Amino acid sequence: MDRSNQVSSDKVNRENAKVFALLSHYLNNASDFINAEEIKDIADYGVTYEYAFTAILTAAFGLDIVDHTEDKELFNNYFSKMVHRLEVGEYYNNPYYKNIKIPTVNIGNSELKYEKYKPFEGFVCDDILRTPEGRQIPQIGFFDTEFRYPAVLENGRIWMTITPNEIETMKEAVDRASGNVLTYGLGLGYYAYMVSEKDDVASITVVDSNQDVIDLFKKYILPQFKYAHKVKLVKADAFEYAQTGMPQGKFDFVFTDLWHDVSDGIDLYLKMKKFEKLCPDTAFAYWIEKSILCYL
Template sequence: MIPQSIQNDNALILERLSLFLNGDPAAIRGEMVAELASACGVELEEGYRLLLASMLGLDMGHNPAHRALYHRYFPHMVHLLDPADFKGDAYLQNIRFPQAARGDWAFTTQNYRPYEAFVCDDFAPLPDGRVIPQIGYFAQGFSYPAVLQAGREWMTVTPNEIATMRAPLAAAAGRVLTYGLGLGYFAYHAAQRPQVASLTVVERDADAIALFEEYLLPQFPCRDKVTLIQADAFDFAASRMAAGRYDLVFCDLWHDPSDGVALYKRMKGFERLSPRSQFFYWIEQTLRYYI
């Protein structure tokens, strides 16, 4: 049982962080970080953490409880990221994105501004009950490919997508099934694994499939392993998943916890139909927190 005090701390951090990220996540600027770090005699990364804490409403100077909260969460939570750790990813190195659109879907390039805060990984639960959101930033701008659906960013390949797919990709072997196509990041890397014999991708939207088949799939070195099926994920899970005898199933159907919790719980109910499969769910720790 998690102590109520820790539950309260988790809720406070997440509520204030959500307001910041949905408000002005680029409010911190480089000169602000340098000035505070110099004044406090700390490293630049610590200066960024202190600024973020202030913008979340923590009174570090006068409130001992806030200082304690800072030390329990922020060193584990906020990270200066190295662009090279992501720009070197084979998908980003080798896949070229056209200026193209189909239906409601359109390829585009989005950007993180210097020092802009963003979610960079799944929640990290600690043994004492703390749940640590993972927030990253770059000291310079960072661009990433995206697909907009009716003007809303829906599919991306950001540091968050890269980090949160490492575990299912490392486990991928044999016959692999993934629900949700996205920009094909999971499919690209899974298909290249010699341990993977075949990869089935279930995607509901015909325009998303058409864009992928025309512009992205031809660039995949191991595209012969990939089979695309246009179907509703839950219909497929109910009627066809068991027959596929999949070794690994990866589900990535949601944008964030606001739409993901219900979909996650629904898909979990189908695991019993494929007991030999190993199931992975995108941002599962985050989703489990909100259940």
């Protein structure tokens, strides 16, 4: 690599790190600070809600996108491709949302309930977008009205959800599934439900180690599946099952969803990848793999 390319690469890496630091602080500490009045005041000037949202966000970050050249470049290279106004109806029309009703119940340390995004609250809505230049652009979504989504809480902390992020980042793995399917990680059964609806899927084996989550699913969610007979639940450690049960099961497709986000997913992803060699004729997919690969 010549020096000019090295300088360019170093610059992109610094910009990536800056954007991720800014977004991390926002999402973890103040994801709901933007309000409808601010958005509408700016949108009245003829710009989109996405632009208004992004302008408020960059101003809160202390970026001057009018008079400061580097800030303007950062806006054009990252923020203009980052923020998305989502439609509530699109996700409420998702088959799982339409057909599965979530009660508010507790089993052990697990609580099943609906959580919500406030209007104009920001959240991660898809995998990181990676450009040919190596820029890594987080994908942030918002709704302009309240949006309710199913969640499982562990000891009062949100652990599993079905939000636009899960829906978008599982589309490819749902589309690719066929035959006898194995999935590691039950959650609220979104992946199992979507795959069970496919005519070319014969069975779905779901491996999870959390008995409380399995009990919640079996009692309140699985009975609502039209094709519940396709679903087999296995209480086991995912990596132990990958060593013994997976090779014996002769699965056509395996989907792994064991992590909460990239931060706890990298090591688990790399560990599970090693078991692929035990099933050379099986196709594998991993939740948020595109985002995880940005860090490897």
